[in-house]
Amino acid sequence: MYLRKPWDWPKLWGMNLQQIRNPHWIFPGQVLFLDISNGRARLTMGSDSQGIPTVKLNPQVESSPLPPEGIPTISPELIAPFLTQPLIVEPDTLEASPRIVALPKGHTMASPGTQVYVRGDVSKATRYQIYRPAKPLVDPATKKIIAYQAEYLGTTNLVEPPSGPDAVSVFRVDGIEREVGVGDRLVIAPPREFLNYTPHAPAKPISGDIVSIYGDLSMAAKNSVVALNRGADDGLERGDVLALWHNSRMVKDSTAPGKPEIELPDRRVGVMMVFRTFKHVAYALILSADEPVEVADRFTQP
Structure with a gap:
């Protein structure tokens, strides 16, 4: 039997002289195993030759592409x-x-x-x-x-x-x-403006009426343009979001004796956004409407 020199013995056990002098140190590249048996947990040292692959983890950035364009508030x-x-x-x-x-x-x-x-x-x-x-x-x-x-x-x-x-x-x-x-x-001819529509509530409480539906229509719906009897002098600005209301109205109660007149309450029917203002007039696009909108319907802050 051939005996190696004493300073070669640690190599047989996968160790170096620094580990012999400092057995409690752990060095890069070592393979450690967690052994849980007989109610105890122990760390033991192994090597890549035991069939366990080495996985190296490196920091990396994960990214996802942005949409090609922002979502417009108004078409x-x-x-x-x-x-x-x-x-x-x-x-x-x-x-x-x-x-x-x-x-x-x-x-x-x-x-x-x-x-x-x-x-x-x-x-x-x-x-x-x-x-x-x-x-x-x-x-x-x-x-x-x-x-x-x-x-x-x-x-x-x-x-x-x-x-x-x-x-x-x-x-x-x-x-x-x-x-x-x-x-x-x-x-x-007015100068060209940079137009930016950022939806927001009016800066102060405001109310008014619809004075016209563009295109000489009798009723408006979603995506219709309407003229308002309030403008820049009243505090309206581009991007203001307003609530649309049907005014209260009087009807006869045919279910009661004598058919008395009763008042129906105001009803909120939609939302619109101002996109252009003048001195005393503003134009708004109806964004949503549950019922047809008519001239003289009113608006308020949302």
Whole structure:
């Protein structure tokens, strides 16, 4: 029998001299086994040769892709036509706005490239939008006209400024959506805005009425656009979420003797969100409605 040298003996047991001197130390790479037998638990040292694989764990980052786009609060195609045109003309603006007074000889309507003659103050800008007052908006409470819902016609540019305070100026029609004629009005083209719709409750308590349903409809439902008799001067701003209510009404109780009149309570029927504001008017998109919404239905903070 061949006997190894004494300093080789620890290698037979899978140990090194440092472990002989410090048997209580544990070193990287060692394999430890937990032995539970005879009511006791013991740790023993083994090796990879015993058939137990070594698993190395390394820190890593788990990730998941974000959605390609955020979830929009309002579908853009529903309100796009209302964002690029004036839509509302205040009564004082209507009275002061320049007006088309004549067309070239032989013309009854203007088309792109046509020069038109305008009277009024055009000193504040050279580019204007053309509109036609189409519908007065009447406040149900005061019975007064609070604004005019304008019909957008096109754009025009100043060619020849007036020579005097009351002289005629010449404009060239650039682009139109409908034919332009005598009596149509000019309003300064507003600058482009960065539009951000973050739904939130109004900053203060507010209430009012629906004055118009866009499209001359008698009733509105989800995704309809309605005009309100409150605007920026009343504290409304883009993103305000409002509750829709049917007003209380009187009905006859046909189940009781004499059929007396009784009052039905107010009923909340939906929610809408403001997406554009003017001085005394705002436009909102109906987000949900349990029942058809009508002109003179009221709104409050949610």
